[in-house]
Amino acid sequence: MLKYDRQPHIDSYYVASTPDIPSYPALDGSMQCDICVVGGGLAGLSSALNLAERGYSVVLLEGSRLSHGASGRNGGQVINGYACDMDTLSRAAGETAAKAMWDMSLEAIDIIEERIQRHQIDCDWERGHTLAAVKPAKFEELVQWQAEAERRFGYRHYTLWDKAELRQHLDSPRYCGGLYDALGGHIHPLKYALGLARAAHTAGARLYENTPVIRIEQGAQAKVHTASGVVSCKQLILAANVSMGDLVPPLGNKIMPVGTYVITTEPLGEARAQSLINPNFAVADTQFVLDYYRLTRDHRLLFGGKVSYSGLPPPNLASAMRSDMLRVFPQLADVRIDHAWGGFVDITMSRAPHWGRLSPNVYFCQGFSGHGVAVTGLAGRLIAEAIAGQNERLDLFSQINHHPFPGGKLLRMPSLVLGMAWYRLRDYF
The missing domain is CATH 3.30.9.10 (D-Amino Acid Oxidase, subunit A, domain 2)
Incomplete structure (x- = not known):
């Protein structure tokens, strides 16, 4: 099951300054759709909006409230580039690809302004x-x-x-x-995320809150199991990030x-x-x-x-x-x-974004590493392009080789605490 399921929004300035936070129902029953999105943060909402606007039938499942996690709590900073330096991307995919990725990071900022204007999202941009x-x-x-x-x-x-x-x-x-x-x-990230949700819902996406996923069956017709239903879909997008838990180990062990x-x-x-x-x-x-x-x-x-x-x-x-x-x-x-x-x-270990495919019809995006306010929108656009048959841009990011965090579940956290102590000393001296 996903972590942090069925939790209310935390007490924060963002919640206090957002007077009307809409509620969406929990899934009750089974249904079919073209695409199921797991995760109701900026990445999942961006994916759902892009695909609904392209005419696909979309179901989005969020274990708690929409933007309950980092998408509704972060510092709201919209930054060019990625959390890793550009040399990391150049070494992984080549200088031509790195230049394309840089340009796409600027496109990510344009996406925010475009969405705000098109959908009239009042979010303090x-x-x-x-x-x-x-x-x-x-x-x-x-x-x-x-x-x-x-x-x-x-x-x-x-x-x-x-x-x-x-x-x-x-x-x-x-x-x-x-x-x-x-x-x-x-930007005010919670207002922006809720604006994306409203736009996706208006475009025809079906959004469900308080619906944690307990099991996923991959295959030609993927099935996403919840406590009260099953969503069968032709394409599946995993965008739950740190809330993924042990649901999909090949993804969970590559982020921290x-x-x-x-x-x-x-x-x-x-x-x-x-x-x-x-x-x-x-x-x-x-x-x-x-x-x-x-x-x-x-x-x-x-x-x-x-x-x-x-x-x-x-x-x-x-x-x-x-x-x-x-x-x-x-x-x-x-x-x-x-x-x-x-x-x-x-x-991620390298701080580079981790986006791609687990199988021909299962897509994922994670590892935003602190730059997610902007590049989540880019990830949603690239996944929508790939599902529509234009996968060249998403495939650039698939060239980045991501390593699991060392030490397994028991030792990776202590090792990172020690590593952080070293970097604190570097900052001090």
């Missing part, structure tokens, strides 16, 4: 994203990356800011420079759930908020254990960071995250924290 360097060596890496992105990919939307220039836009003493990307941005955590402040007022970040871009630093943050529509600071491979949140989460926030913005010492929450992202 803002352009602008900055990578901020904590140390001079990291700033030099940003300098080199700007030149490399233009040379290799023709990308000319970066602006390099030295320490003084960055401080004019980001009022923090922590950084020695930054790289601003005009095409990236940030990693906890990450977010707080929001009380409303700061427009003037104080703009004094922190102006214009209203999203920020992520260049540390391995990174901080990421942005302003919300109602002028709060939304601040994320920390990681946990153990599955346990930090003790006194709000206080621990507040300490990290004050390291970046010490001038907020008088500000109250209103919300604190966490969730899991799915990472």
Whole structure:
């Protein structure tokens, strides 16, 4: 059975700022369809919407509420590229494929804007994203990356800011420079995901919540078993990510759930908020254990960071995250924290996306590794193309060889905790 089944939405700023969260029924009975999608996050909803718009009959099954997991909890940052560096993709599939994948990551950002406009999704979309360097060596890496992105990919939307220039836009003493990307941005992810769900439902997709999958039969006619019914389908899409559990071991052993955590402040007022970040871009630093943050529509600071491979949140989460926030913005010492929450992202060993086919009629997408707000939409588009007979673009990602996490179920988590301790030391020194 999938993990995290039949759970309500968590207490978060996103839920508190989304006044009307629609409910969809649980599956009761059996049915047939062209395509069954397992997983009701951004990847599954994007797949369902793309395919319903192409005229396929689509059934989507979600074990809890739609966007209950990372899709409705994340930092909302819309970033170009992937969680791995582009050299990882070039080594795996060749430089020509890597260039195509880079262009597709930009297409992923265009998909968001296109969906927002076409389906009138009110989700606080803002352009602008900055990578901020904590140390001079990291700033030099940003300098080199700007030149490399233009040379290799023709990308000319970066602006390099030295320490003084960055401080004019980001009022923090922590950084020695930054790289601003005009095409990236940030979004209210829960509102966006629910907008995709509404659009998919309008296009004819049948959406079911609180319907955990307990067993899958692969074959020419795949069968997806739930506690109260069976969905028979010609094509199957697995998009449950870290919620997949042991349902499909060849997928589950190639991703690892990693906890990450977010707080929001009380409303700061427009003037104080703009004094922190102006214009209203999203920020992520260049540390391995990174901080990421942005302003919300109602002028709060939304601040994320920390990681946990153990599955346990930090003790006194709000206080621990507040300490990290004050390291970046010490001038907020008088500000109250209103919300604190966490969730899991799915990472692969290489941090490269893991998309492809298990068999001729079973597709999957997972391993977004923290870049899922944008590239989930790309994954949904590529899978829809492949089902419609145009599989060239999805096949590029199938060339990436993904290794299982070492140590099996018992030892992989302790080994990753030790690895994280090493990277924390690297960040410190």
